[in-house]
Amino acid sequence: MLQQTPLNAVHRAAGARMVDFGGWDMPVNYGSQIDEHHAVRRDAGMFDVSHMRAVDLQGDHARDFLRFALANNVDKLKDPGKALYSCLLREDGGVLDDLIVYFLREDFFRIVVNAGTARKDIAWFQRLIAERAPHLKLTPRDDLAMIAVQGPNARAKVWAALPGSEAATAGLKPFVGAAAPNALADAFIARTGYTGEDGFEVMVPAAQASTVWNALVATGVKPCGLGARDTLRLEAGMNLYGQDMDETVSPLAAGLAWTVDLASARDFVGKLALVAQTPAQRMLGLLLQDAGGVLRAHQLVRTAHGDGEITSGTFSPTLGKSIALARLPAEVAEGDLVTVAVRDKALAARVVKPPFVRHGKVLVT
Amino acid sequence: MNVPIDLKYADSHEWMRAESDGTVTVGITDHAQAALGDLVFIELPAVGRTLKTGEACAIVESVKAASDVYAPIGGDVVAVNEAVTGAPETLNENAYGAWLFRLKPSDPGALAKMLDAAAYEKLIG
Numbered sequence: 001m002l003q004q005t006p007l008n009a010v011h012r013a014a015g016a017r018m019v020d021f022g023g024w025d026m027p028v029n030y031g032s033q034i035d036e037h038h039a040v041r042r043d044a045g046m047f048d049v050s051h052m053r054a055v056d057l058q059g060d061h062a063r064d065f066l067r068f069a070l071a072n073n074v075d076k077l078k079d080p081g082k083a084l085y086s087c088l089l090r091e092d093g094g095v096l097d098d099l100i101v102y103f104l105r106e107d108f109f110r111i112v113v114n115a116g117t118a119r120k121d122i123a124w125f126q127r128l129i130a131e132r133a134p135h136l137k138l139t140p141r142d143d144l145a146m147i148a149v150q151g152p153n154a155r156a157k158v159w160a161a162l163p164g165s166e167a168a169t170a171g172l173k174p175f176v177g178a179a180a181p182n183a184l185a186d187a188f189i190a191r192t193g194y195t196g197e198d199g200f201e202v203m204v205p206a207a208q209a210s211t212v213w214n215a216l217v218a219t220g221v222k223p224c225g226l227g228a229r230d231t232l233r234l235e236a237g238m239n240l241y242g243q244d245m246d247e248t249v250s251p252l253a254a255g256l257a258w259t260v261d262l263a264s265a266r267d268f269v270g271k272l273a274l275v276a277q278t279p280a281q282r283m284l285g286l287l288l289q290d291a292g293g294v295l296r297a298h299q300l301v302r303t304a305h306g307d308g309e310i311t312s313g314t315f316s317p318t319l320g321k322s323i324a325l326a327r328l329p330a331e332v333a334e335g336d337l338v339t340v341a342v343r344d345k346a347l348a349a350r351v352v353k354p355p356f357v358r359h360g361k362v363l364v365t
Numbered sequence: 366m367n368v369p370i371d372l373k374y375a376d377s378h379e380w381m382r383a384e385s386d387g388t389v390t391v392g393i394t395d396h397a398q399a400a401l402g403d404l405v406f407i408e409l410p411a412v413g414r415t416l417k418t419g420e421a422c423a424i425v426e427s428v429k430a431a432s433d434v435y436a437p438i439g440g441d442v443v444a445v446n447e448a449v450t451g452a453p454e455t456l457n458e459n460a461y462g463a464w465l466f467r468l469k470p471s472d473p474g475a476l477a478k479m480l481d482a483a484a485y486e487k488l489i490g
Contacts (some may be wrong), residue, residue, distance in 0.1 A: 012466075023448075028402075032402075032403055032457070033402055033403050033428050033429075034428065036404040149483075199373060210439075227428060227429060229403065231428060252482075255445060291406075292406075292408070293406055293407060293408075293424075293426060293431065294406055294426050294428075294431065296430075296431075315405040315406070315426075315428050317428075322405075343431075
């Protein structure tokens with residue numbers, strides 16, 4: 001039996017094509033995935049991301065605990081509502097998950113983790129809490145739904161759909177959230193996302209989710225499935241857990257060194273292992289030069305410095321070309337030409353630095 | 366789902382149309398294009414190639430994944446629709462207009478044995 005989000009019936013009524021996504025019955029598209037992709041780049045689209053799990057961490061000195069538990073440094077979170085992207089690492093440096101942590105109060109942080117890893121993450125946090133800070137309370141918020149509204153017009157359409165939400169959110173800088181109770185819902189709204197566009201992620205009680213969704217549809221926000229979410233995040237050069245990195249991969253080889261704080265004196269889970277590493281590989285982007293297919297995960301990449309592998313590949317609707325993220329030998333440089341094994345062909349691709357697209361603009365040529 | 370009654374069908378989701386010159390035009394069904402999603406790459410067989418029944422001979426690739434297209438009946442490829450390789454989305458827009466290739470059947474009786482519209486509709490439920 002697949003798990004369902006509070007919006008499942010709404011998706012089905014809208015004629016969504018549903019798929020099993022890590023045990024969740026989720027919409028992959030509502031018609032054309034490419035149209036949904038363009039809606040987010042040019043106007044506003046929304047995704048049901050209620051399968052992701054918010055987990056609240058409460059208690060005195062919660063920050064001290066997270067300083068040790070997370071690879072990124074929560075000391076960067078100075079103002080209430082501020083969010084931080086971080087990896088959750090094993091002792092050996094492998095990536096257990098990637099997550100967003102919100103600083104709400106010194107005794108209250110909210111962590112949002114991936115759907116497929118939620119159970120594992122919660123067990124991991126609970127073990128760490130038992131060892132280091134047993135007074136802290138961890139509460140998975142199965143009662144919350146989450147809708148990501150993304151695109152250049154996303155914020156204005158959220159304000160139109162949810163009367164009263166603007167006052168609390170108009171001044172939010174990127175990667176900051178705030179409680180935004182409004183006429184339709186008791187919402188927490190953050191200026192975050194996974195598409196490379198501006199927008200909000202809106203958390204509401206599950207019972208209010210369909211009211212909020214329908215109000216957004218009425219203001220012209222296009223429902224988008226996980227298919228468009230994947231092409232958008234890939235164009236934005238953002239990793240997908242389980243595909244671009246997992247427990248067997250170091251964040252330093254997965255393009256995530258910028259999220260790992262090795263400079264400060266702070267100790268954290270996985271630090272010892274990472275300090276000792278000089279990764280032989282790094283994450284780069286590929287832009288397919290030849291016709292002949294689409295770049296896909298697991299395709300072999302031949303370079304002048306040895307072989308690598310595509311971790312995520314797709315057709316980019318914005319560029320009209322195939323793009324990929326690939327783990328390549330560390331000596332490979334931007335601008336290098338490589339060949340990718342696509343079925344029985346060896347197709348030429350050029351190495352580029354992700355992102356491919358940000359805020360509607362193409363950044364690679 | 367659109368299943369025209371004047372066409373024949375294969376359980377591998379190709380449609381076939383008998384032409385007046387004895388050749389058979391082949392494409393993929395509306396059901397197939399909907400299941401694949403937005404198509405972005407199409408590779409067609411070479412004209413002159415001889416195909417066995419059930420042989421993989423073309424590729425249709427969507428944003429999601431690549432799929433083989435099979436020769437529903439055996440024969441020689443006498444023509445291919447180059448226009449669709451330049452505009453794969455036309456196959457999503459009109460699966461029965463955007464044909465893929467045309468065969469001269471090696472067995473002129475093969476087409477009659479394929480599924481009719483009612484049988485194909487039953488297959489896709």
